[in-house]
Amino acid sequence: MLTLLLVDDEPMARSHIRSIYPWREWGFDIIGEAANGSEALAFCSELVPDIALVDITMPLMDGLTLLEQLKLRYPDMQVIILTAHRDFGYAQKAIQKGASGYILKSSGNTDETKEALDRARHEINKQRATGENLKFRQQVMQNYEYPIRKQFFADIVSGLVSEQDEIIRKASSIGLHIHAERYILLVCIADKPGSVSARYSENNYNPAGLGLLDIVRDLLNQSCPVKYEIFPTEAGHCAILLLASGSAALAEWQEEHAFPMLNAINDAVISKKSAAVSLEDTTVSSEEQPMVSMVVSEPFTLIRQLKDKYHALLSYTGHRYYQKKPQPIILSQAAAFHRQLTSDYETLYESFQTVIQDQDRVRLDKWLAQAELVSLHYKPHPEQLRQWLHTLAQAVELHSGDEPVTDWPVFKQSASLFESTEQLRKWLIAWWDKQNKMVKTRPEIARSIQYIKKHLDADLSLELVAEKVELSSAYLSRIFKKDMGISMTDYITEQRIQLAKKYLTDGTYRNFELAEKIGFKSYSYFCTIFKKVTGQTPNEYKNSRVSIHSES
Template structure:
């Protein structure tokens, strides 16, 4: 049975609650009662109840203050507020502070009380399941000895373990089988690792890492024709060591490619991540593991021009070659022509041409990023708007994908144009429409309302807007709302459910659905990813 603590300053009210309801039939027992918040807090410290029924108006410490303290000290306890009609504003504050519900005291309706208790129990059971799951995961992590495997691999890298005999012996003591005629290293790193790390609070990262390693282990057990050992390196990075492979070099590489494709699908489905996998040359002595791993890391940069779940084989990676200046000049001229057009530019052809040339030559990644950043300095970029744009300079220094960097450049030119729409000499009706949209994002917005404000018919405004702005009114409103939501999430100005109404959504779940569709991640993930980074 779930236990209940009654907290009310009126003795008759406590007696009424204790005697007038069939607690045992409902599955509850009254653990104790208290006449004020201070007494209730002391009781919770000695006998922690499952549910607390808290009167809002009490002497010494009221129900709302007690609620705050219980949430801090005993987050497992579910709290239901008891209120009179005149206390409704306090009840609202309590709900915002984390109460699981509230019921009216005069009189307490049995069906409302039972319903509120049922909801509180659901939340309590959910908390218990999550806690149990977390404890089970931690137990599994220890059982599979991932931390010990990580330390073992670190000792090999630092040469604390250098001789084949001692490496094999130490591995055997940990259940790691390293006796084999040959080996290969798969050096694995999560793409966009910084963003992946920011997606999760520190307390959750061990469970996320364990989930990732288990997916890798299960896929390897199912699809590899040879033995393997798995070593974590750091959050988001690990090594898969292939042992005893008997296939020919060509067949083995084909098997590796097939395995990586299947693994990538699983990781994308369950953890929404992409791995960069670099495959070493075969080697015959386990003592070479540390040096072969370091060599594989150097080849990680060759993933820069890949857009699929394909590995980089160190013995097949070709040298980088600079793109000829005349080709770069031609690409710059084509881009300037697009920037200067009065219509909304279409960048697909230019993007395809640029992608083709860079994937053909594959220049040094830093040189490619430098050239992409320099496109903002083209004369046409300034002439098109007659003033410097207010956006921060594009910084691609840490980008690990050419295709993402190219998309970022195109998105930047589109953003620059849209932010400078008033200076593009739009018709005054369109300028007025844009201004109205930007100042009423929290209101109900539709084409009819906007058209009325600018004195045009809805159909004509829609056609005009699409032609001159480049997107439909509906898409433009959504874009502006999403950008405002991103700003609020970065600043932490509002709670998520408050933020939804601030940017014009009446349903928080619908807002979350559209936000994920627009950004690729949930509001919470975006918030975590854009929190200030702490130096470590």
């Protein structure tokens, strides 16, 4: 049921119009009357009708003036003019000003009146359909803005959409206007998106759970001197397209805004004041907080070049590995990585063996500083350097005796060279402390440990070990706990889990074979103990580790 307002200065005329037509049967309801334009506007301020039937000739405010006011204030309202034969010229003016039709007051022609009303009804339905579609589209764009942008960008960089006009047309269809004379593409990457993103829904397009996209957008809104568009690409990554009318503004952005922009992003990401990170969220350690790096293209002129620029930027993201604190990597200023490791790394490997043997922390720190210096000078590809760091485990194995090398650092997870060397330093110091603790144990304990390590696949017990080293179980239990700091039962479990880690990393046995090989009576019990000790299931641990031997 559409609503109508009847506006005529003659009460009898209003009464006649009310009574002569079957309004409700036609689907209309007259919800009010007004004697002049001023009264009509006052009524509409309280209740806006779908259609206004307006007489042209009225005191205070004539019909044409009221028509202009109604269309100005309520553009979707349909206005039908009520006129007599002598006012036909005014009716034509009214239609030119936006009236949807007119009704001759004196004729009483039902068909003509209904036709005028149906035309108004058709316009209202069309407007409502358009409005609903627009509202729905806006809602979709608002709710799915990042996924839509992500798909659009993916279509371009994959080559699915490649022609200049096609890219601009598709962008326009999702509300993006990317036509410009010059562009610069930026890629922002969080170092450790995986460390905390698992705690968030996959549909939450806040990389690493820290609202990177919103942080970047807010900062660009505050300081970017040119127009921009932002696109999520994958977890912890986003691309930013800068658009300008000339190269000067973009060159200025590179020189004056890139560095402070990146610093501001990282300050916002790691700041406890950031609204994206709760002060009560203690599950994210300071080491897990992702830092964001940025790679910046040179200016380009055609949007169809976006694909090549993006892939070029990705190939240079590795330069972040050689930065202590992320700095913008300007593509035009970045040198290519050294193709292969030099003989300096052979020298470093040989001196590393001496460091291991001497167990001298001062010498270790000097060696790490030298390794950093050599790497910063030559800058091999980060993957090559990470693989070389993995091979250092072989040097450790030569000095480990029967002790398996476990929990070797996973250098692939380190964001920078300096993080890698710190990982290595911490591991070696912990390993030296463990080795020294073993050396200082009394002979009875040493014999007990030796027997345990050789028989981890057997049914070990305190009584059995005590028998083998010819001590009472009570006395052995007491001195073992005193020297080793843990009970023998816990030590046996610890050694079995360490051996399991080695087998899982090396792929020596299939998971279900491990239980018997390390002395567990059932695979399910092994899984329970393994998760209790490590916090991971055997499968999770295996998938998280990189085999030392496969990296060498």
